[in-house]
Amino acid sequence: MSTRLITPLDKYIAGEFTRIFSVTIMGFPVLVFVIDLVDNLRKYQEKGLTAKALALSYLYWIPDTLFMIMPAAVLFATVFSIGTFTRYSEITAAKASGISFYRFIAPIVVMATFAMGLDLVFSEVAPPANAERLKLLAGTSSNAMDDRYNFAFASDEGRVYRVYTLSVREKTLNDVEIEERGGPRRPGLLISAKRGHWTAQRGWTLQSGVLHVIPNETADLAVSFDSLVDRRLKETPQELRATERDPAEMRFAELTRFIKALERSGADVNTLKVERMLKIAIPVTCLIIALFGAPLATSSQRGGAAYGIAVSLATTVFFLVLIQLTKAIGGKGLISPDMAAWIPNLLVGSFAIILLARVRT
Incomplete structure (x- = not known):
């Protein structure tokens, strides 16, 4: 028996997998686009x-x-x-040559792992593209939707910011009020400013305002200022506008910062945590689904292509339904949001283990 790491059989199996995978990955988006166009053309x-x-x-x-x-x-x-290898008894021939079913599907596992890595790349490439798409569909230019009005924001330092107007394009704030509660050893602060401007070098600079130092409930020391640099507000204008963005528009790191900002403001972020973890869980599904589909397909010799289509579509629909249930369960806080995102993979992975254990090797 050959001791080479990659054998001609491995190349043959990988080639067959790649051929079908390439056709599918090119055909599915076209189908999705056609369905979307028919549904939303008007x-x-x-x-x-x-x-x-x-x-x-x-x-x-x-x-x-x-x-x-x-x-x-x-x-x-x-x-x-x-299914093709099974119908033409190629798996049986491989077993007769001393090649187990697990070794036979090794090239498919390798290709599925490659697809997992590719999907992780798409999870980071997709958000900025989604943002541009949403702007186009809204009929807006790339500079539109840059303003935000009447919002509050809690910073990492424990300050609460109330802002009347934020302009991301101009990098400015109007009518800002900042409150910092005092403690046993430090006074409280209340800052109001007419304007604020952000630069990459200095951060946020507040202009034309009043600083109130409140050491206790009865004292109030007020100081007017023309310009004041607030080094505790570290968020950029884009991050301050983040509550208007969809999770699909944010990469994993951006969504993490966004979740932390909302948590500081007391918002419910369970659903967003599920969305964040799905950015990792869905790519991992590529590997798990291959381990699930390989033993399942060995029973397809009689059903042929119809059986393969039915199994694939049924599993895909089942998985999509699981994702929606995942979001609902995690969003309600019934279980940990991060754990909820992995429920589909855990279920499919459990079935994969059972099927692999039962397959004849």
């Missing part, structure tokens, strides 16, 4: 979107679509390639 027309803007929005949507359908593409490629 809405797009009412917004006055041009054909060019609509086509560009679908171009921006490609990374997010690939991120979501990557596990399904791996499943289709696994089921159809293993």
Whole structure:
């Protein structure tokens, strides 16, 4: 028996998997776009979107679509390639040559791992593309939606900021009020300013305001200022506008900072925590779904292509339903949001272990 790490059989199996995987990963986005266009064409027309803007929005949507359908593409490629090997008795021939089923599917596991890495890349590429797509579909320019009004923000340092107007494009604040509660050894602070401006070098500079130092409930020392640098407000204008952004528009690190900011303000962030963890859990599904689909496909010799399509579609729908249940369970705080995001993988992984244990090697 050959002792080479990569054998001609490995190349053959990997090639068959890659062929089906490539066709699936190119065909699924087209199907998604056609369905979206049919469902929303009238809405797009009412917004006055041009054909060019609509086509560009679908171009921006490609990374997010690939991120979501990557596990399904791996499943289709696994089921159809293993199904083909089974129908033509190639797996039986490999077993007769001393190659176990687990060694036979090793190239598929390697390719699924590669797909997992690729999906992790898409999870980081998709958010900025999604942001541009949403702007296009809203009929706005890239500089629009930069203002935010009448909001409060709690900083890392324990200060509460109340802002009347934020302009991300101009990097300014208008009518700012800052409150910092005092403690046993330090006085409270209350700062009001007409304007604030952000630069990368200095951070936020407040202008035309009054600083109140409140050592106790009866004393109040007020000092007027023309300019005051607030080094405790470390968030950029884009981060201060973050509550208007969708989780799909933020990378993992951005979503983490966003969640922390909302937690400091006392907001419920359970659903967002589930969304954040899904950015990792969905790519890992590529590997788990391959281990699930490989033994399942060995029983497809009679059903042929129809069986493969049915199994793949049913599993995909089941997984999507699980994700929605995951968001609901984690969002309600019934279990840890991070754990909730892994429920689909845990269930599918458990089935995969059972099927792999029962397969004839």
